Amino acid sequence: MYKVSRWSAVSTQTVLVGWAVIVIFPMIWMIYSSLKTDQELFFSPWAPPMELQWDNFARAWTKAHVGDYLLNTLIVVIPALLLTLIISAMAAYVLARFEFVGRRFLFYMFLSGMLFPVFLALVPLFSLVNQLKMLNTFHGLILVYIAYSLPFTIFFLTGFFKTLPTEIEESAIMDGANPYQVFFKVMLPMASPGLISMGIFNFLGMWNQYVLPLVLISDESKYMLSQGLAFMLFKQFYENDWSALFAALTIIMVPTLIVYITFQKQIQDGITTGALKG
Amino acid sequence: MKKSGISRRRFIEYTGAAGMGIGLSSVLPQTSLAKTGIKVASGAANPLGLASNTQAEGVFFSGGFGHAYIEYAAEIFGEVHPGSSMSVEGIQRVGERLRPRIIAGNPPDVIDNSGAGNLDTGALVGEGELMDLGPLMSAPALDTPGKTFGETLFPGSQNSGLFDGVQRYVNIAFTVFGVWHSKSLFDEKGWNYPTTWDGMLSLCDTIKTSGIAPWTYQGKYPQYMLFGLLEPIVSKIGGPQIWKDVDNLVPSAWEHPAMLQALNMMKALHDNGYIMEGTSGLTHTESQAEWLQNKAAFIPCGTWLENEMRSITPGGFNMVIKPVPSDDASRLSWIDASSGEPFMVFSNGKNPVAGMEFLRCLLSKESAKWFAQNVGSIMPVVGGAEGVDLSSAMTSALAAVDNAGPNILDRPSFPGWYSDIYSEVKDSMGALLTGRASAEEFIERVQGASDEVREDEDIVKFKRT
Amino acid sequence: MRRNKYGIILPFLAPAIILYSLFVIYPYSQAMYVAFTKWKGLRKSPRFVGLDNFEKMLGDDKFWNALSNNLIYLFVLPIVTLGFALFMAFMISQKVRFNNFYRVTYFFPQVMSVVAIGILWSFVYHPTIGIFSSLLKAVGIKNPPVWLGDPDTALWSIVAVTVWQSAGFFMVIFMAGMLSIPKSLYEAAALDGAGRGSTFFRITFPLLWENTRSSLVFITVIAMDMFGITFTMTQGGPDRSTDVLATLLYEHAFLHSRFGYATSIAMVYFIIVIVLTLLIFRVTRRETVEF
Structure with a gap:
């Protein structure tokens, strides 16, 4: 399109390659460190392992229960995610398509939830969940995850439903479909791009959530x-097993990496459209 | 310097470590139980009235000592009370884990409230969360016939758990605090442990020229330099009254000249470049690991060090503990030794009696022996180390206590009572040792925190005599 | 047009309203009250003290220290992160070679757990195990800084990690905007003989207001929070040099048993986020260019 000098093409590539190295290298270092002994970790941070210490992974998986943590997270995130999507879609559909008293109020009430920092609610939330006898339960955490994902998901999907054409919906009603059939058979499939975006956006948020389960x-x-x-990490402060910690990091990061590379297009679209609508 | 109440010779008697265990043979019949082999004294099986088939719950800090010794005590508990049990969970960051349950009114029956991120003991006592352990103290001891539980513990060892005369927790580990070095390294290099601080500085100079950093400390946790160095040095220079004044929030207590002098002595380590590069970025186990590789010659710590680092200690390292030198060589032997690792029972737990009963098992002679043998430290239980072979580290610790004679120094109580002051001390200590605060600034900051606590009506105050 | 519409409105809204009121609205309204109380966070109930907590905050050096660290982040992170992201987005959208690879790589840290990133980078910065210090030693710097152990460098080390984590995310947001700019505009500029620089400043950047606004709101929220990364890397230390409002209020609540005061700090934090968000929307509102 316009003239790009050779020099500037080279310098562009240098900057881009440089940043790629900075992004990737810590992870490569983590992976090969996870295969070293503690002694090697201390004496030669750069050197690759003399002998591959698969045992580090065994310790991380069994002794440090990384396998259990993975399973627990799946048990919570999958139902929380599905329920978030269906509950939000139902509410968003009604907010986008029906006129009724209090519609604006409800919309802004959900919207306000996006602005509260979770720290403000931490202690009362704890007391509440305790009164409901749901502390230390997966279903308690699932309900809290859903509740805290609603504001943004409803906000986003309401906007999404508004952009969908009304003709198909109306012709379905003409054909005698009841409102439930209209929603589940017609609207939901049409909203699937929006649902996928929100699904990815919420999945990452729930998968990496730290503060809520901490409490x-x-x-x-x-x-x-x-x-x-x-x-x-905190236990590590007492147990001198750095290599297992590296192994645990690797166990957690590699699957994320594989899933990310496989679905990178959808993930990036999901997160950025989510972010831009917010 | 009486407080701890253990006199020179009697200390050896108490521990029984030197094979001179006091004869506790008794005419009273005893029942021996199968698995742990504990011999329950007559009439001591269930003095507190534990209901049968009690399933109690304990949550314990698992740090330098691990928590295998607690599991052993739970075994004793189960044998003494067939049908009942104590569950044992080892955790870190006790505050984060347990506060929710305390608010919920659902605390475990017994806990070990130690380590980084533990619960604020002052607040727990002030809010009436902790059981009065008086009945436990006066109950018969589990396996020492004819004595009460309280009588079997080292004199003075439970004073820090007294709040306005009421026993709120018991300390289960007798710990000696001091400066550690590798005897093998010092022998090889021909270095001798100094008797004065000036001697320390000149030895540091020698060590530095040999290419080894003279000092390191537990970087991210600068409080190790409080109990390792500042506490004993101040007491050696100005006497133990200073720390009592600090604990009692006496105005200007931190401004005592001995404090300034001690802080300046410590600051000299930084000013002369004697502290290992990178120290401030390390956690405690990481700095200790560096020290084990002879990258630094000295490190402050308590006697849990040996067990904490056991898995990565090189063979033939020979760690030994010494008292910190001060301005006066004649006071070299004075050493900090006290009981710590507070175990508490919650007043509104489901089974407070089980909590107390568990402590009676944990601080039994049988459990103390297991602790000495397997953890390499000692419990403040009379005769608790009888017939046990102690490691070089523990032997050196007991020798240090022995040398100190009556001059066993007490640790101040403010860290447990007033977490605000303790936080300020930690921060200021880090600043002092990295050259970012002068001794005067340290004092100003900490005195300021102390004044704030004194004036804050919402903080429950305690008195030390 | 629709018969018995409430037959669908109510059942469709009910689950969302119930969950949201119970787990979000109710705790937040409780918090509004706790901020005006003294409460040790143990069993005894909170005691109402009016504005005491906020008065105390005014004279609390630790509060001002934490807030000023948040302000540093608020000032530095948008400039560095967004500037860098914009720069890279522009370069990559120029169809350089391997642009797909760069886009995928740069974005990856965004999908990682903050805790994992905090732990990984605390090892990268580690004085003995870490690659960073040993790299500097290898090139002849004898005593490299103790990154996270020195109050002069700790905050900036965390800034670097945050840029590392989020630059790719913002880059993708900007790229999404760039792709929607009509090609004809560029062609016209090329015909006028505009170079890369003037094309960027005269066409690309003005058309990205929408994306810039969203990015500003996001980076503001990030800069005000910083909890996960700080808590895993430094816990606010050394000597409070990386303390932020979130870690300070956590410390007050969970270390010093001052839940009332902690919640009042959370209120201030909340108000700052709201004000900044509104401000960003106000300032950028009329600048949006339609095409």
């Missing part, structure tokens, strides 16, 4: 991933 789950066998990892 609501105190039983070590029910820890979430981030919480379990932080717990390992």
